[in-house]
Amino acid sequence: MPERIGFDVGSDTVKAVVVLDDGSVEPQGIVPIKGRPMLRVKEMLADIVRTRGLRRAVCGATGAGASTLREIVGIDAVHEPNALAAALDALYPEVRTVIEMGREAQKYLLFERDPVSGRLLVEDANLGNKCASGSGSFLDHMAARLNYTDIHEFARVALECDNPASLSGRCAVFTESDITHLYQKGTPRDRIAAGVHQAISRNYRSAIARGKEFRDRIAFIGGVSENAAVRKYLAEELGLDGRIFVPEHNRTLGAIGAALRAESEVDLRDAIDLLEEHLRKPLEYPGCEPIGTRAQRTGDTGGDVRPRFRLSTLDSGLSIDRAALGVDIGSVSTKAALVTEIDGEFVVLASYYRRTNGDPLSAVRDTLAQIKKQIDEQGLRIGKITAATTGSGRYLTADYIGAELVRNEISAQASGARAFCNDIDTIFEIGGQDSKYIRLDGDVIIDFEMNKACAAGTGAFLEKQAARLGIPLEEFGDVALRNTRPPDLDWTCTVFSESAMVYYQQNNVPVEDLAAGICLASVKNYLNKNVGNREIGKKIAFQGAVAFNKGMVAAYETVLGREIVVPPYPHITGAVGAARLAYLANPTPPSSAIAKGGNGGVRTFKGFDAIAEAKYEIGSFECKGCPNRCDVNTFQMEGGPKYFYNDRCEKFSAVHKKNLGAHLPDLFAERERMMMEAYQPSHRPPSADHLPRLRIGVPRGLMFSELYPLYNAFLSELGFEVVPSDPTNKHIIEMGLDVAIGEPCFPFKVAHGHYMNLIEKRVDVIFAPRIISTEQPNRNLRQAQTCPYLQAAPDVIASCVGVTERGIRHIAPALHLKRGRKHLERVFAEVGRQLGRSRKQSLAALEVGLKVLEDFRRKVERRGAEVLNTLPPDQVAFIVIGRPYTLWDPALNMDIGKKIQDLGILAIPQDFLPLESVDISDSWPNAYSRQIQKKLMAARLIRQDSRLRAVVVTYFACGPDSFGNPFFKVERRAP
Ligand code: SF4
Ligand code: SF4
Structure with missing residues (x-):
């Protein structure tokens, strides 16, 4: 048997093996591709020829680059599962299951031996989901x-x-x-x-x-x-x-299998020649316009951002009455800036940037030590320093340094832009893990958007692609600017961008063009996903460390056809902005409150020396107070109070909080009580004596909060024990995520967990109507449909969690509430029949149920009217807009009502508004979804009442909201 050579050409590495006549395997290395896969193959092949003196061999290849290799040199391309089957057959014939986790992919394969051929064949496989x-x-x-x-x-x-x-x-x-x-x-x-x-x-x-x-x-x-x-x-x-x-050849089984399955014998020197020829010839592909900065295109190096800080312009030994420190603690980097105002302009006295490296407090300590060093080196004497924190670690850092102010990243970035340039009205900010779009009118933020779950427009994506192309990150922009014809990479998702890049990389497209293609994909992703239809103003600032990348600046300018302003120090704009906010606020807490400190409480900056010297302890414990089992983190400075974070109900952290909303009514909790107590049995249920008292489970989630009073009253009146699933908790969420199939929206996944909870409660029956449409009180609006997920939910979830297989009956009638009373009578009589009740009993129970539901709704309305009537004209309230399962479930809406009230602002759930008093059919006659109609009604009421503001709760992966939310903005007539 001639010697065999196998390659596994992946997206990241090339692996090669030689399989000898006796079947023994000689690995030839695992080499990083660095943007040139065919070059690596050629080098490895040349090595094999040189060291082994081979002229001919049977060659096979598997992996992403196998087909390219086949086209160039004619070696056999072997499908990956078949390559694995061949390798296992030869080396580990007893193996039946393979779990593969590589650099880029995960796979599952199940093999069985074919009785006819005797070969191992793939019986089942999952070759990965690109996650x-x-x-x-x-x-x-x-x-x-x-x-x-x-x-x-x-x-x-x-x-x-x-x-x-x-x-x-x-x-x-x-x-x-x-x-x-x-x-x-x-x-x-x-x-x-x-x-x-x-x-x-x-x-x-x-x-x-x-x-x-x-x-x-x-x-x-x-x-x-x-x-x-x-x-x-x-x-x-x-x-x-x-x-x-873990088998011995755990990383090269694919290459071994490719060698074993291959049939074509190849002249190796010819193969090397063909590869060389291919490497000289670039791929024909439709390219994009090359990227270039405006300065490159026009020769104008203008840009009128005046850097307002130059440390060297300050006199050494200057005395400054007052300065402010901003600390921006992000997941990737930690930044700080010390600013003051001189002649009406903000001046940065000191600044520092470093990686957070997974240890935020050490990063902050070191950063502040560097700021102090710069102050000392300049001999600055500063009277009073106030501090503000921003970024994802802002709360912990505020407790650590005693920051007077804590501000979110949007406010800090906006303020930072204004510190650099007065007429910036649009900000594109790209950080390590996230990106933001901010629209300003003067100092006022009038619109903003943060990237949702897509990483394609962020620094981490660029960093990863730079590593993949073997380009140091600092040089990435310069390399990209040397582009001549960048490929049009898919920008819709990082995974697709990467796959497209791998294709071009496999086909020899120059790295300069690949780098530019990546910048273009990143920019298009950002503009489509973050900015969308939002307005771009007259002057755009590009902020965040990614703005140092000239390729990105050029890509923005090329795509938008206009100039982008990059502040002189774009990586610290958040810190400068936070410092500016602290300076402008100039908080002066009463001395009695200073010692209190705490999350959101009154603090004062502890000073550089105290922070450098202070000892602190961090820790964590699991709270077993409820099924949420929160991982509570603690932080304590020596001799200081202990701070708590991550306790969902604020059982521990509340001690340090100023409860600004203590006097406000909790309308969310009020409605929950009204709903659960809406039905009060006034008499002994008629048929409980002679029939077994079945336990009927009603899953929370989805439309539960709209209709539970009806279900509860109906089933209880018929003599059954009604068992609602528990309020959503971490365990229910985890169970839901675990069993849900596919990638539907989060509320739909969590609904699976409620079914599991009822299964745990060992109910006899699960009652979960499929809500196809809701009531439609407005004759001018024709439709009242629900989301297709809701319509199908009971059937999908029951089959997914195996309700009937577990011996539980599942009753899930289709409810078209819009069709009115006759339809309900027919459906509920049938439900009663299935549960062994007569038509007469069922209709009587329905009568009670509908009355209970109506009373509950009127009660909510009355309470809403009461709240609105007593809201003073100069007081603002936030209306929380959402769907029933997000609005009424604090686990799904991150307890938004409480968060708003903690700020001292009244939070009113949308259903407390007189929604039915509004007719939106003049503008939205064809809105088909009742939930969207309700949102639009709320939008109009908010627009008409100067006391009201909107907070919209929505979910990533919600199809109806993806188009419904823009309608809300249109109706609201505000961003
Ligand atoms: S929600 Fe509160 S009680 Fe429940 S585990 Fe978390 S901290 Fe403990
Ligand atoms: S409307 Fe949106 S959130 Fe609700 S079930 Fe449908 S997709 Fe999910």
């Missing part, structure tokens, strides 16, 4: 983010920690944002490290392995299989303890 959260590159990225020296150290720490922090494993973006919040609140790094490893194992279970069979023996392959912590958590999550093994 990065289970991949090796994500682990590497996280290790770097959390400042571990390398992936081995990261894995070791994770393995040793037995209390992993709870992280979302469903998506890389969500996992990363959970991590940001955890460590900004002081969660120990080892717990986060363990949480990341557990999360990627959970991601594998839910995204790849759901419903799959794990037949012995189970081989775990790919680079991640070398990570002992992933092995541990994966075995736990999949229940495979002791059954997983």
